Amino acid sequence: MTVFTCGQLSDVAHNLGGNLHFQREMPGELPVLDGEQQVQILGDGLVLYFSQSRDLVDASSQNRLAPGITAAFLLSGEAEVSLPHQRLHFDARPGGQRAMLVNLTDADQFQRHWQCERQETKVCLSITPGWLQHFAFASQLCSDNLLRFSRNHWQNLPWQPSAEILQRAHQLLARDAGLPPLLQRLQRESFALDLASDILRGIDAPPEKRLGNHLERCLLRLRGWLDSGEANDLSITEMARQLGTNPVDLQNAFRSRNGITIAAYLRRRRLEQAYHAICQQSLSIEEAASLAGYEHLSSFSAAFKRQYGFPPSQARQ
Known part of the structure; x- marks a missing residue:
């Protein structure tokens, strides 16, 4: 694990297209996060992100989220974020809400709430508008549900990753350290495509049958x-x-x-x-x-x- 100062974390966010800043002023040399972040940008417009972290401060921060569909879920720990008009608490324990699925038509800000010593292991996949345009819209494979979802800013669905996706994510994190870089990349590319499929199925799923x-x-x-x-x-x-x-x-x-x-x-x-x-x-x-x-x-x-x-x-x- 690596300890990130406020300045270092802002630089990391900037290199990934974000714009991280804390709501209260903090010295650039102040340690704020202990963790590891891994990002894999696939050539076809999918961005896969793994993070394991522990907050070192109590704070709130804002960052920029790119346009497109973003799905994130916890493998362990807790997290808390605020979207426009909505505050969400995520918990990987059984029965908790561990995931979110949102669409942005334009880049926008979201807020993360930090709690000292709180830990999280997170997986995130971003599906860019270019990927959707090339693989879904242009090929006429886009369903009405997906089309409606992709046209609404801050559209939010109650998605949960499948048991298979959770299992594979645990496997990737456990095995990556012992894999050659090429094999690691290939396995993550395969996982990203399967995760994208799981996400699109969640968007296209018909409304649940009403029970008594x-x-x-x-x-x-x-x-x-x-x-x-x-x-x-x-x-x-x-x-x-x-x-x-x-x-x-x-x-x-x-x-x-x-x-x-x-x-x-x-x-x-x-x-x-x-x-x-x-x-x-x-x-x-x-x-x-x-x-x-x-x-x-x-x-x-x-x-x-x-x-x-x-x-x-x-x-x-």
Whole structure:
């Protein structure tokens, strides 16, 4: 990790086309950020950005966001930003809002709120108007939803990255250090294209099928149970009974809303808890396995590797 002073961070932002400045005056030599930032500009108009950082000050700053579609999501930690007429808090923990998806027709300012010692690991992809013009509009592949989205300034959608995208992002950050530069670039280019596809699918997704009010309330309560751990010892039949519905309707509605079954969501959430416990709380692999609900270490290691692409022993590296 590298410690950036206020002046150095402003220079980095300027080199990337931004215009970073803090709302209160700070000395140029004041350390403000401890972290690492990696930017890959692809020739066809996609810009992929990875950052791992820790705030060293309490402050607010403004920066310029380029025109086009920008998607950003957290792999860990928290972040807080302000868009015009909207303040957003992002949290990578299960149940939190970890992502945003916005479109700008012109360059504009956004605000970031800093909190000393707050950490975040973030992935961001910018899709330039030129990329859209060449690959979507000119080839007549642009849907009505995408066309409407791209024509509105500060258009904002409640997008969340797919489980596959989250898994690959974790893998890229874990493996990059040991890869030759060319292979690293090729893997990131492939990831950027797949992420762009995931983003465009999110824009084109049809409105969610409306469920009955009772089932909507059941899903809301169920997500709270799953994320808090209250449902860890309940079967789906028991969940449905306590919610006042039947297991088939509950399972079908949950899959429709989240793209996976209740059991798969619960396994993923437990593994996310184990991952953060290993990285941030220094739990042993055995303790993390128990936290995730696994009796056998081999089963936990296999499930962890399927989700993140590397064994739990490498999670701290």
